[in-house]
Amino acid sequence: ARQFTRPLNDLANQFNTFLSAVAGAERVFEIIEEEPEAKDEANAKAASMVRGEIEFRNVSFAYENDIQTVSDVSFHLKPGQTAALVGPTGAGKSTIINLLSRFYDPAEGEILLDGLNTRDLTRASLRQQMAFVQQDTFLFQLSIRENIRYGRLDATDEEVERAAELANAHSFIRKLPDGYDTVLDQDGSGISQGQKQLITIARAILADPAILILDEATSSIDTVTELRIQDALYRLMEGRTNIVIAHRLNTVRQADVIIVLVEGQIIESGSHEELMEHKGFYYELVQSQFERVSS
Ligand code: ATP
Numbered sequence: 001a002r003q004f005t006r007p008l009n010d011l012a013n014q015f016n017t018f019l020s021a022v023a024g025a026e027r028v029f030e031i032i033e034e035e036p037e038a039k040d041e042a043n044a045k046a047a048s049m050v051r052g053e054i055e056f057r058n059v060s061f062a063y064e065n066d067i068q069t070v071s072d073v074s075f076h077l078k079p080g081q082t083a084a085l086v087g088p089t090g091a092g093k094s095t096i097i098n099l100l101s102r103f104y105d106p107a108e109g110e111i112l113l114d115g116l117n118t119r120d121l122t123r124a125s126l127r128q129q130m131a132f133v134q135q136d137t138f139l140f141q142l143s144i145r146e147n148i149r150y151g152r153l154d155a156t157d158e159e160v161e162r163a164a165e166l167a168n169a170h171s172f173i174r175k176l177p178d179g180y181d182t183v184l185d186q187d188g189s190g191i192s193q194g195q196k197q198l199i200t201i202a203r204a205i206l207a208d209p210a211i212l213i214l215d216e217a218t219s220s221i222d223t224v225t226e227l228r229i230q231d232a233l234y235r236l237m238e239g240r241t242n243i244v245i246a247h248r249l250n251t252v253r254q255a256d257v258i259i260v261l262v263e264g265q266i267i268e269s270g271s272h273e274e275l276m277e278h279k280g281f282y283y284e285l286v287q288s289q290f291e292r293v294s295s
Helices: 007-018 026-035 093-100 121-128 145-148 157-166 170-175 193-207 223-237 249-254 273-278 281-287
Strands: 055-062 071-076 081-085 109-111 128-134 211-215 241-245 257-262 266-268
Touching: 055 093, 071 093, 071 109, 071 193, 071 266, 081 093, 093 211, 093 241, 109 157, 128 193, 128 223, 128 257, 145 157, 157 170, 157 193, 157 223, 193 223, 211 223, 241 249, 257 281, 266 273, 266 281, 273 281
Parallel strands: 081 241, 081 257, 128 211, 211 241
Antiparallel strands: 055 071, 055 109, 257 266
16 A cells, blocks of 8 residues: 555655755655645635545546446545555555545546535645555655654744654654754654654644645554554544545454455445444454455
């Protein structure tokens, strides 16, 4: 479930070299917004302060014309609800995120945010309503402080540190010789995978968006960091509409709605209890050691 990270990570790699020469995250933001992409519609409006209601209405999409990647997908999330996307590799989980964030637009059907067709919204304003927390963390070759501040560019140092505290990142950052001024290497090497995630969580907490997109990590991280991440994630998810590409049964169980995708189609959806009762694909998945089967 890493396809949707590609656009962002490509950008990060492309600009990282250049970025080390420019000061401050504001420039970073401008550069990313300038990335050539499909133009917004002429009358596109800026989304602001959304409640986070998400609806997919009969959405179909193909990356290439011949193979339909997502077929007739419909679901509805009320503000504050959590959906878990579950299904085998290549089922279309990341594609749904790509469509929601408009890295691509549906061929058929529509996607509504607070009842508004997302096609009528500018891409930049749409994405500002969302934070992405993913396995392949997106970090700049800038200080930890600037990396967190990227979540909200006008945040004060105090706000940055407060977000880091909520993300359980403050204590490890404080222990680094340069603390918040530690400049990360390319791809954030120099700190651990788990620490990178905590920084991304801090960034998302600072951004405080209505919608959170979470691509749950599959790679093993030491237990202590793992617990810190889980704890920070629960805090981050609270009060938002969350879409989780889920790999853990624990996360899935707690979702308001589990959406089971197979070959681009929703084959079943409902709560954990409902789907267990239904004894379909999800039930089988749970029976056959969830974490290994769902990739
Ligand atoms: P995984 O769990 O392995 O990440 P997924 O459920 O997220 O899988 P998607 O990444 O949405 O699945 O992929 C759905 C299908 O679309 C796959 O067949 C994949 O190869 C294809 N696909 C994904 N991204 C692209 C792309 N940018 N261009 C062409 N085909 C793509």
